[in-house]
Amino acid sequence: MNEDKSLLRPEWRQWLAENLALGVGSEEVQQVLVGAGVDPTLAHEEMEAVRKHPYFQACLQVARHFGWLESLMDVYSELRSQDGGRQLEVREHLSPEEFFRRYYFGHRPVVLRGLMKDWPALQKWSLGYFREHFGPVEVEVMMGRDANPEHAAQHDRHRTRMPFADFLSMVESGKETNDYYMVPRNDNWRHEGLSSLREDLRAPEGLIDPSLQADMMTLLLGPAGTVTPLHHDNMNILLGQVMGRKHVKLVPSYERHRVYPHRGTFSHVDAGKPDLTAHPLFAQASVLETVLEPGDMVFLPVGWWHWVKALDVSASVTFHHFLIPGGNTHLEAPF
Template identity: 35%
Template sequence: MQSHVTQLRQSEANSGIEYHWCKWIFDNLLNGSTPESMEKTITAGTAKNKSALIAEVYRVANDPYLQAAKEMKLTQDKRNWLLDTCDKLAALDQRYSTRLEKRAVPTFDEFVREYYSKHLPVVLTGGFDHWPAREKWNPDYFSQVVGEKEVEVQFGRAQDNQYERNSPRYKKRIPMRDFCRLVVEGGTSNDYYLTANNNQSSSQELKELFEDVGEFGDGYRLAESVKRRSHLWFGPKGTCTQLHHDLTNNMLLQVYGRKKITLIPAFQVPNVYNDSHVYSAVDFPNVDLERYPKMSGVTPLEVILNPGEAIFIPIGWWHQVESLDISISVSFTDFRAKNNFFSNFPR
């Protein structure tokens, strides 16, 4: 089936009616306006080709493409109703709607029962106090241990307000020692950041650092992949990961410095303007409510993640992450529980 935009473009070519009018007609009919009410609007307006526009309204009103689109919209509206209902019911638990729970790391079975299976975020303490990284890791240590290694980082992010979705454009290789110097001496910046997306390219260079990491809690992870599937995040105060959701359940561990994490429940996706892949069109938290009015229906939760703390971010939960200090974090997704839901994500 042709895309909505392609159909409208062809309609413009065939009828001589401008694209913005084609879109206006289609969108209004799709959302329940009657041809009669739209005729009155056109008649009262200043359009030059009123007769052609009115004729197009009545033609599109009987177009089978519009009827198919209405059926699809009805299905989507029903699903959004269910999401909204689930969101309201989940909000009866304060841990979901107003207060993020912080607790000592539980057994893995309890974690799965109370959080993983409930799609509920939580801050956990004491899960990785035994890591050598907790005592060793800082920019000086990175410079001493792998300073001569060339690592991949994101560089030049500040020039693009959509730097996350365009991150492949900003890859650069740099000696770790030089990157550490930038992080320490460059002040607050979001221009350069070593993220999990850079780890695959730098896996051999970072290998020695990951000797300082280990299991989380008691049996949370697949033992054979602890070193291989731990992901490093390292950058200056001011780095920001824009509002998005992940395609896996994630655990983020704060080793050095602090981060502020803002969470929006996954059930609220109809309000978040998901325009591309896993990203939102909204410049969060500077939300233009005139342009994105549904954002008034989201309930953000903020938490400061301190050194030694970890946060479980369930799959689909929207989040934005800002470094409040020079920050070193590790994330992992290799839980001893099903977590390969990304394989059938619509693309």
């Protein structure tokens, strides 16, 4: 990188201030700058200038608060690890009262079994069923995901409308791919042509609003190999697996600093193949794992990070209208 030897570019000044404020050592910072082509004398002068600047003193104060919160979260993580926090519980015949007390208000994920036994979808749903009853319906899917590492955050770039039958033909090809996927960020449930699919579902009694209106759920459908990258939702979610299997990994909300967040709700870490050299703190994360079989549900607490990969052709639904006073709990972004 050919830097002007008399001036450090603004993006490098920002990088310098951020890393010094977060406690990165001077020698390490200097090595990175020199390795990027910055003159050693200029790098040293810039570090000294940054340290003396009043704005940097304010950054240090913010960083101290940030570090204190991270330390508190580390303590909380250690306490939770001794209270079952490193185990993903699997429950059957769970009462609504215990679900809300231990899991919803306890901010714990849980795999729930037996809540979908009365779902017609478990017997009816298949690619052939979709094609026979809904083939001509125009649906929205995300296409060209493989070409964009940021496809999840930049989902609007990938929106494509097509007849449901055309999308089903791609899924039926048997190809394992992440290139095309019907994800929750669409209006397919609200589409008049697919509305009758909701009749194949049942709201888990005592947990979810039984009216199951179109804006109360989402549909996910795609081939084996589809990946939802590590991210968190800003509200509690109940995900039900109808067709196929999905591999799920979860990381607690209070271990945010261990997943290298970016773009607010996404992570730099590839949870399928984490690079611990680039992201060493992820080695300390409490990663909870499960494989969802058809008929399984998993509760994803607000703010909990999750990564999901379809092992087979897969169809899932999600719910977010829980039967609690005041409605679902939401995480409001600070900025």
